[in-house]
Amino acid sequence: MKYVDIEAVEPGDILGKTIYAVNGAVLLSSKVQLTVFMISTLRRIGVTNVYIKDAGMEMEEQEEILSEETKVGLIKQMSETMDSIRSGKDLNSRAISLTIEDLLFDVIRNKDVLVQLNDIRTRDNAEYIHAMNVCMLSALLGVSLQLNQVQLKELAIGALLHDLGKPDLEANGENDEPKRHTWRGFELLKAKREFSLLIAHVAFQHHEHVDGTGEPRGLIGDQIHLYSRIVAVANTFDNLLASGGEGAGGLLPHEACEQMMAMSGTSLDREILVHFMRIVSIYPNGVSVRLTTKETGIVVGQHRGLPGRPIVRVLQRESNDSVESREIDLAKHTTVFIEQVLG
Structure with a gap:
């Protein structure tokens, strides 16, 4: 497979990676032959890069950390969860918990596979792909840091729901600056008695910096809970891949890793970064x-x-x-x- 700009895709090219719709359904399956209409539709829905099969560059099938069934379940669950928040309904904590158990099963089984975040984002699925990626990365970091099963589940739920406050603010016509959406996410999760208070603190603290310059409280070092420091690393990496952190074009993995190492000891926890660099593929297959x-x-x-x-x-x-x-x-x-x- 080759990872190419959508503008370089031509009719007849074979799609190398499945593209998911916002409800978790498959929008376009891998191995489908792309038509003019399909390529035009991908541009219209905000796809900027895709994986294309190249007969001259065949490679072994890339081992995935999450199964397609788990990915579909996560995206569907996040879509339902965010819709519930926007409409003022209660969260289905049991469904979220079961989805996380599926993710942890895959993560623990494939803990030695290097991370390659290669699922294709559209304008509609981007927030769900982001939540899934942050959750998977955080769980892998938790395994690397030897957290126990209870801790891994708390961490993974917190990571999946770290941006829960954003749609609630949007529904009320408010902005989603870090100080506001972290407080709102904390309040929403704190009200869920089925969830540990530590889960709520992930939403609350994932924009804190270890040097005290973060939001919303300016906490320093170990004042920030371990779960939140883990999610901060995962969240930063996925944001850099998606938008470069500035709302422009995303960075390549090696560029994102270089930028994150420059944040070591300031925005991001140094020890967690060391573990992160061991689990991520700097030069993903297809590049x-x-x-x-x-x-x-x-x-x-x-x-x-x-x-x-x-x-x-x-x-x-x-x-x-x-x-x-x-x-x-x-x-x-x-x-x-x-x-x-x-x-």
């Missing part, structure tokens, strides 16, 4: 790269514990005009580095 050998290729494989040393497949044109491919494992070729990410 085009240029090596220091001046060869270009596509990342096709990963190494747990060596996220910056993936396997790259390069194409070589032979003298008879045939094209041959070979793989360069950067974990073995220690003098070869990725010089530039091309897209």
Whole structure:
């Protein structure tokens, strides 16, 4: 697969990753052949990049942390939860809890798989994809930090619902600046007796900074609960991928990781960042790269514990005009580095 700009997609290209609708249903399945109408529709609903299958760059099927069933369930649950908040209805805490149990089952089973956040966002599904990504990343960090099962479930519920205050403010015509939506999310979750108060504190504190410059209370270091410090890291990463943190085009994973390391000890907890860098794929499969050998290729494989040393497949044109491919494992070729990410 190749990760490409929607403007580079042509009719006849084969979609490499499923795209989900806001209710969790499949909007377009992977392996579907794209038509002019489909491409036009994807542009209209806000899709900017997609994964396309490339016959010349076939790779092993990417191992996913979450199953498609779990993803569909999470997106559907978030859609129903946010609709309940906007309409003033009560949250279905049991349904949320069961959805989180499915996520934790997948996360614990696949805890050694490097994170590659490659689900395609549209204008309508973006907030649900964000909640799912933050929840999955936070749970993986919790596993890495050796939290117990009760703690993992509290952390995951808090992570999934960390932005719960936003739709409530929108429904009342108010803005969603961090100080306001964190307070509102805290109040909504605190009222749910089925949930631990620590879950409410995730919504309350996920915009706090360890140096005391965050919102809403300016807490410092360990004054911020561990769950909230974990969710802050996950939330920052997904926001940087989605919009670069400035509402513009999103950053590539290696750019987001560099920016987050610059936040170590100020906005973000240093120890949690160390764990984060062990679980995330800096150069995801499907990304085009240029090596220091001046060869270009596509990342096709990963190494747990060596996220910056993936396997790259390069194409070589032979003298008879045939094209041959070979793989360069950067974990073995220690003098070869990725010089530039091309897209």
